Amino acid sequence: MPRSTKEDLSFDDVLLLAERESGGFGLADEGLTRRVRWLVEWVNERGPYSSDELRGMTQQIVRLFATRLKLALDRQRYPAIAQENIERPIFIIGFARSGTTLLHSLLAEDPEAQSPKSWHMYAPSPPPGTGPVVSERIAYAQRQVEAWMDFCPAQRPMHPYIDKGAHQLIEDEEVITLDFRNVYPYHFYRIPTLDVMAVPTSGQDDAFKFHREFLQHLQWNTGFNRWVCKGPSGQMHLDAILDAYPDALLVWPHRPLGEIYASNIALRAAIFDTIRGYPSDWSSQAKAHVEALKASVDRLMANDRIDDPRILHLSFRDIATDPMAAVRKVYDRRGLSVSTEFETKVENWLADPENAADRFGRYPYSYEAFGLDKAWVEDLFSDYSRRFGLV
Numbered sequence: 001m002p003r004s005t006k007e008d009l010s011f012d013d014v015l016l017l018a019e020r021e022s023g024g025f026g027l028a029d030e031g032l033t034r035r036v037r038w039l040v041e042w043v044n045e046r047g048p049y050s051s052d053e054l055r056g057m058t059q060q061i062v063r064l065f066a067t068r069l070k071l072a073l074d075r076q077r078y079p080a081i082a083q084e085n086i087e088r089p090i091f092i093i094g095f096a097r098s099g100t101t102l103l104h105s106l107l108a109e110d111p112e113a114q115s116p117k118s119w120h121m122y123a124p125s126p127p128p129g130t131g132p133v134v135s136e137r138i139a140y141a142q143r144q145v146e147a148w149m150d151f152c153p154a155q156r157p158m159h160p161y162i163d164k165g166a167h168q169l170i171e172d173e174e175v176i177t178l179d180f181r182n183v184y185p186y187h188f189y190r191i192p193t194l195d196v197m198a199v200p201t202s203g204q205d206d207a208f209k210f211h212r213e214f215l216q217h218l219q220w221n222t223g224f225n226r227w228v229c230k231g232p233s234g235q236m237h238l239d240a241i242l243d244a245y246p247d248a249l250l251v252w253p254h255r256p257l258g259e260i261y262a263s264n265i266a267l268r269a270a271i272f273d274t275i276r277g278y279p280s281d282w283s284s285q286a287k288a289h290v291e292a293l294k295a296s297v298d299r300l301m302a303n304d305r306i307d308d309p310r311i312l313h314l315s316f317r318d319i320a321t322d323p324m325a326a327v328r329k330v331y332d333r334r335g336l337s338v339s340t341e342f343e344t345k346v347e348n349w350l351a352d353p354e355n356a357a358d359r360f361g362r363y364p365y366s367y368e369a370f371g372l373d374k375a376w377v378e379d380l381f382s383d384y385s386r387r388f389g390l391v
Contacts (some may be wrong), residue, residue: 011040024069035180046193056190070125084216089227093234097260099253099319104230109345113226119166129221141166154270157360172231179210208244238305254388255316258378263365283371
């Protein structure tokens with residue numbers, strides 16, 4: 001039976017609500033409009049939905065859209081934002097569970113560096129450079145992160161530092177979600193049919209152009225000009241990152257993929273099964289997912305950019321064994337010195353039980369749970385391990 005239009009999300013309603021909430025009337029350009037419309041249509045195609053589901057989805061999409069329009073409005077009010085130079089940023093790239101989050105957290109302890117945080121994502125407007133950030137902006141972001149953690153409790157033991165709440169360091173994939181170029185589950189978990197997908201774009205180059213605009217917004221008039229960012233899919237977009245940030249340093253930790261794939265698929269299953277409200281048959285899809293990743297890794301290793309001198313390759317084992325030495329390697333490559341204050345803050349961070357990776361327990365990752373053979377996965381990615389000296 002055909003569904004009534006009343007059972008669908010309405011792009012026109014979403015746009016009008018976002019404009020009214022933000023005051024950014026007419027500021028959604030053609031590309032942004034196209035991406036939001038595509039998302040609305042994608043959601044509708046996967047229905048039908050109840051009235052409560054429609055209300056929840058509309059609220060989440062409108063809030064994100066309104067935040068994006070506020071950024072555009074701020075750029076009109078403070079044109080100097082567009083003149084900010086983002087110089088020599090550091091990007092942590094590499095597959096999840098390879099030490100990227102630990103290294104990002106340690107580098108972010110530098111008192112002279114900045115990293116995008118959850119409150120920047122939820123409440124970026126007005127720009128931090130306009131004056132003191134009122135406490136309610138932080139509190140609002142804290143409530144949003146806690147709502148997601150309450151919705152998906154598995155995030156606490158599976159995601160190392162999500163409990164930092166409003167001050168949690170965020171990933172590049174989350175930043176570009178603000179421009180509707182990705183669908184990060186934290187911001188769309190009210191969509192009960194959400195799946196691992198990305199909004200079609202004109203290319204990752206445009207995504208990282210927006211990423212630069214976001215850093216400009218946060219940097220303007222603050223006195224900070226050193227950035228440390230992290231994106232676990234960044235290795236798949238080397239050209240786009242280096243084209244947008246020609247003077248960037250990309251730090252790429254490596255770990256045998258056979259050691260980490262089970263945790264990656266377990267995390268994905270926990271998130272999306274919770275959102276959908278029922279268990280999907282991940283076992284029947286697991287082999288196809290592994291083979292798709294293998295094809296992506298093969299393309300990656302064929303990219304000459306992996307030998308670019310702007311990329312620093314590190315071993316997960318070295319990072320885990322001596323984190324401070326890893327930090328020094330990054331700063332040596334960047335031509336920076338590690339200050340005494342920075343070193344002390346890193347040592348204190350590592351010693352703090354609030355940062356222990358197992359403070360919420362350890363999730364029992366298992367290949368058997370998804371019908372996979374670990375030896376087969378390890379063999380499949382043996383070329384990657386040999387290429388980066390992991391065996």
